[in-house]
Amino acid sequence: MTEAQKQEILTLKSKGNSYRRIAVLLSLPENTVKSFLRREHKQSDKSGICRNCNKKLELIPKHRAxxxxxxxxxxxxxxxxxxxxDINENISRAI
Ligand SMILES: [Zn+2]
Structure with a gap:
């Protein structure tokens, strides 16, 4: 897998594409996409970045992240x- 493909996977995933669809779009085995994203997800869990402002968080050992x-x-x-x-609810109500 190239760096460009990895970036593409992350972009496609953030747009809500499924593993299968990403695999088809990039001509990669579905399992490759799956394991890459699983690994990526684990890493981002540990990275300790504020979910609101993306500021790096101080990690305290033995404390919950x-x-x-x-x-x-x-x-x-x-x-x-x-x-x-709320916006989503309003839209579904309007339909
Ligand atoms: Zn913050």
Whole structure:
């Protein structure tokens, strides 16, 4: 797998494509795509980056990994999430 293909996989996945579809689009075996994304996911779990502002988080050994750098970011993030959900609900109601 080339670096370009890896980037392409991540881009396609972030757009919501399935493993199978990514594999077909890039002419790669589905298992290659699957194991790459699984590995990538594990790494990003450990990287310790604030989910709201992408700031690097300080990792405290033997402590649960933090997901946000501050309470402010946590609140902002969940507010954004809630907003997105409300919009989706409104759309499905309109249909
Ligand atoms: Zn933050």
């Amino acid at each position: 933090k997901t946000f750098c501050s309470d402010n970011c946590r609140i902002t993030y969940w507010r954004k999430m809630k907003k997105g959900r």
